Amino acid sequence: MKMRLSKSIVGNAEAEAVSKVICEDGYLGMGATTREFEADLAMYLGVETWQVVSVNSGTAALQLAVQAAMVAAGKKASDLPEILVPSLTFVASFQAVSAMGCVPVPCDVLENTGTLDLEDAARRLTDKTIAVMHVDYASNPWKIDRVYDFAKSHGLRVIDDAAHAFGCRHHGHKIGSFGDLVCFSFDGIKNITCGEGGCLVAFDEASAAIAADSRLLGVRGDTAKRFSGARSWDPDVTLQGFRFHLSNIMAAIGRVQLGRLEGEFIPARRALYEQYRRHLEQMPAVRMLETDPADFIVPHIMPVRVPAARRDEIVTRLDAGGIPTGMHYKPNHLLTLFASGAPSLPHAEKLYDELVTLPLHPGLSANDVGLVCGQLQKAMDS
Numbered sequence: 445m446k447m448r449l450s451k452s453i454v455g456n457a458e459a460e461a462v463s464k465v466i467c468e469d470g471y472l473g474m475g476a477t478t479r480e481f482e483a484d485l486a487m488y489l490g491v492e493t494w495q496v497v498s499v500n501s502g503t504a505a506l507q508l509a510v511q512a513a514m515v516a517a518g519k520k521a522s523d524l525p526e527i528l529v530p531s532l533t534f535v536a537s538f539q540a541v542s543a544m545g546c547v548p549v550p551c552d553v554l555e556n557t558g559t560l561d562l563e564d565a566a567r568r569l570t571d572k573t574i575a576v577m578h579v580d581y582a583s584n585p586w587k588i589d590r591v592y593d594f595a596k597s598h599g600l601r602v603i604d605d606a607a608h609a610f611g612c613r614h615h616g617h618k619i620g621s622f623g624d625l626v627c628f629s630f631d632g633i634k635n636i637t638c639g640e641g642g643c644l645v646a647f648d649e650a651s652a653a654i655a656a657d658s659r660l661l662g663v664r665g666d667t668a669k670r671f672s673g674a675r676s677w678d679p680d681v682t683l684q685g686f687r688f689h690l691s692n693i694m695a696a697i698g699r700v701q702l703g704r705l706e707g708e709f710i711p712a713r714r715a716l717y718e719q720y721r722r723h724l725e726q727m728p729a730v731r732m733l734e735t736d737p738a739d740f741i742v743p744h745i746m747p748v749r750v751p752a753a754r755r756d757e758i759v760t761r762l763d764a765g766g767i768p769t770g771m772h773y774k775p776n777h778l779l780t781l782f783a784s785g786a787p788s789l790p791h792a793e794k795l796y797d798e799l800v801t802l803p804l805h806p807g808l809s810a811n812d813v814g815l816v817c818g819q820l821q822k823a824m825d826s
């Protein structure tokens with residue numbers, strides 16, 4: 445069977461949990477299982493249950509975070525509020541900002557990590573800036589304290605796009621256990637999956653309450669009703685809402701996955717990453733991204749840097765050798781919607797030319813990593 449770049453690791457336990465929702469509970473929407481999943485997440489992260497707002501995608505979590513930042517700043521879309529976003533990220537980070545009527549301002553990244561370059565972000569501050577987004581690129585919480593300090597000194601909210609970082613720790617603290625507005629994705633290939641899903645972790649009650657209502661079409665207090673199996677037949681709606689809630693079916697998958705994280709997925713991902721490190725140390729022309737030894741990384745993807753002039757040829761050779769590769773990411777300022785499409789952020793563009801993502805998921809073996817690195821070595825030598 446052909447090797448996969450990334451993959452959902454699901455099986456009988458997830459199937460049984462879904463089957464229980466369908467055959468025994470019979471209620472497929474947002475209900476008791478969703479509530480239990482939120483409680484499990486809160487317990488895992490070490491936060492209160494009110495802080496965790498589950499949704500049906502990571503993108504939805506980001507949209508709710510943007511909305512909370514807008515409400516807190518007293519801004520409407522017609523004010524054209526701006527949010528600083530590192531350009532090297534999944535297009536979801538940008539789309540979530542523009543979907544809410546805010547302007548995503550592309551910022552450069554640090555060449556050695558691919559994470560937000562705060563000096564560049566500082567140059568892009570205006571009186572319309574309401575928030576700064578940090579993306580834990582390749583699961584790297586790199587110096588995120590500095591982002592919080594920066595935000596504090598400029599009166600901004602912080603949106604942590606932690607889609608890659610579920611299970612990671614920054615200086616001993618789990619991502620999602622501290623901060624402001626932290627967004628996780630549980631899509632098919634993330635560190636845990638619901639099929640599709642995500643959550644926002646908020647650290648102030650106002651934002652959590654806004655997000656909880658907003659995910660259910662803005663119906664006030666509907667979350668508590670749904671969790672007790674009731675509905676709101678006499679609703680009031682005070683803000684724009686969305687159909688972002690997570691169903692019992694997806695939550696059932698998420699609960700099983702969360703239970704497998706510490707014992708199975710984290711050690712597997714970290715062991716594969718270590719194997720990559722040992723092989724890549726022997727290849728001076730292939731560079732890994734830098735991480736802080738004080739951070740605990742649970743790698744979601746495995747991007748490496750190769751000489752730009754040879755990148756495409758190396759990708760072709762790997763493909764011919766049966767090794768799938770990816771590209772994380774085309775910088776968003778090069779997309780027509782989010783800028784002129786013109787080059788302007790040198791580090792993001794340099795990484796775009798150098799990056800190749802190698803296969804990484806818990807379904808791979810040490811032998812598979814050896815195979816990938818053998819093919820990579822061959823491609824480099826040719």
Ligand SMILES: *Cc1c(COP(=O)(O)O)cnc(C)c1O
Pocket residue numbers: 500501502503504533534536537579605607608628629630631641642
């Ligand atoms: C996956 C991802 C998202 C969006 O999550 P979905 O669940 O796919 O909507 C956002 N940002 C980054 C960096 C991601 O990798």
